Amino acid sequence: MIYNKIESANREDIEKIQLNRLKDVVKRVYNLTPFYKDKFDEMGITPDDIQSLDDIQKLPFTKKQDLRNNYPFGLFTVPMSEVVRIHSSSGTTGKPTVVGYTAHDMDVWNEVITRCFYMADMTSKDIVHNGYGYGLFTGGLGFHEAAQKMGATIIPASGGFTQRQLMLMKDFGATILCATPSFALHLAEIARKEGPEFRKEYQVRAGFFGAEPTSEGLRKEVAKVWDIDYYEVYGLSEIIGPGVSCSCNKGLGLHINEDHFYPEIIDPKTGEVLPDGEEGELVLTTITKQALPIIRYRTGDITKLHREPCACGRTFVRMESVIGRADDMLIVNGVNVFPSQVEHVIANTEGVTINYQIIVDKKGYLDKLGIVIEVDDSIEFNDVERVEKIKKELQHSLLNNLYINAVVNLVESKSIERSMGKAQRIIDKRK
Structure with a gap:
């Protein structure tokens, strides 16, 4: 199933939407964020200089340190009275990178995760076991609210407590599993102790996995041991959380929701934009965010982009699974x-x-x-x-x-x- 017809629109229509939204977000940050206004003025750029999608290359990059330097709300473009949710990542001295969401941003977040759910033909009849962590991290609550709005039954299991999670999955009849792939395998390892036929006790048919780099072997092992369809979800809190992209079960890679997040691949050393099919660092621009719009955010994740239409019918650009980092960041259990x-x-x-x-x-x-x-x-x-x-x-x-x-x-x-x-x-x- 496809949730929104924009996901299968032709390239010309997609790019028209992207350009209009890019122009709007550039004006927004220039007029409402001193950080970006100073950056633009320094480079001799005004919003009027953005007349094509290629003109995005004229704009400055944003890095994680920029968010830390503007802690807590220096990059917000709305008053706090319009912010309905705060999330954050860890910080060196208790000062994390902070992200905020307006009601509109929450609608966008729910929509992009719902698009992921539709890739697995998920409906209100499904029971979703959510093994992602809840709290300031975006994983648990991101999946939770979208599933709830779909009318599905959500089990907010969070992380840890392996035996209890297995009991809940079995007794509540979970049909969808959301977790890191390594935790999914850990669950299976413990469940195996029930006997070689343990899988018959569970009704899980599909899973949404992310928050850590994953090899093809690990993805296949998770799918095999649980006998489920494996859907890989990519996201990061600075952009929105999980739901930036998701894999379908028809082709290679993860479909980027590019009507909300404009992707580029750059050479991590020179910053030069690379053509499709070449490996480099993923850069994302939020083109619909209100509370915290970000221009050309350097994710640090190494991947490739492909624009050929997919057999599933979606025409959005696809990114390959992240193979590594351009910096020294480690990802430990998500x-x-x-x-x-x-x-x-x-x-x-x-x-x-x-x-x-x-x-x-x-x-x-x-x-x-x-x-x-x-x-x-x-x-x-x-x-x-x-x-x-x-x-x-x-x-x-x-x-x-x-x-x-x-x-x-x-x-x-x-x-x-x-x-x-x-x-x-x-x-x-x-x-």
């Missing part, structure tokens, strides 16, 4: 983790040095984050009570400021192996 954020927490903790290693591994199908940190010379390593106190303080700070659960191990000074005098900061054993 949570974005920047080593610089971890380093900031460490630097503000007494008794440890800035020599550390971040170690990411798998425990079953779930990511496991460990951080090894050297104590400084002022700490007697045999003082177990003090070392344990520092360790607990670090784990609390990481959870409180970055929303990540990490196993912290403190080691003696100069015990972390160095190469050319420098410690290897990140060890990702998942690769």
Whole structure:
């Protein structure tokens, strides 16, 4: 099923809509956001310079740091009286990147996720088990509200509590599963303990998976073990949350909802726009957002774009599954983790040095984050009570400021192996 006829419109009509909306959003940010007005003036650009879609290349990029620099509401273009929802990502000192939504923005968000649901022929008769985290992150509530507006039954299970989630999926007769792919496999691993025929106890027929990079092998394994149709959902809070794009079951890639999000692929080093089919960094411009419109946002995600019509009937441009990052961000169980954020927490903790290693591994199908940190010379390593106190303080700070659960191990000074005098900061054993 196709939810909105725009999804199968011809390219000329799509681009006409995009240009009109691009012109509007450029005027909006120029007139209402000092950050963008200063940027445009610096580059000698006015909204009148945007007369074609190609003219978007004249506009400046926006980066995550720009949102942090304008914390909390400096990039908003509406008064807070018009903001109906706030979400955010983690921050280095408790200062996250903040995103806001007007009622119109919420309607857009619900629509794009509903388009995803329609790819799986989902209806009000479905029972949706939502295993994404709820709270300030956009995952859980994004899927929740769209499913509810469709009239489907929603089970707000959130993350963790594996045995309980399996019980709810089975007893409530869930037909749709929303979760990270690694958590879906973890659920299956535990469910297998019920016996080799465990799958007969569940009614799940389709799943919507995202929030972490996923290999083709992992996607196939999730689909196979649960015997379901696998739909990959892509999104990021700065743009709207999940629903920026979604895969169908007919062709390669994820259909970008490009009547709301204008995509480009650039060379991550030069910023040069690359042609379709070439690998580079995905850049997105929100062309219908009201509270927080963003111009040419550098996502850091590496992918390719394809514009050939799909066998499903949709004509929207498709992006391939994200294969990596242009920066040093790690994604651990669906949570974005920047080593610089971890380093900031460490630097503000007494008794440890800035020599550390971040170690990411798998425990079953779930990511496991460990951080090894050297104590400084002022700490007697045999003082177990003090070392344990520092360790607990670090784990609390990481959870409180970055929303990540990490196993912290403190080691003696100069015990972390160095190469050319420098410690290897990140060890990702998942690769």
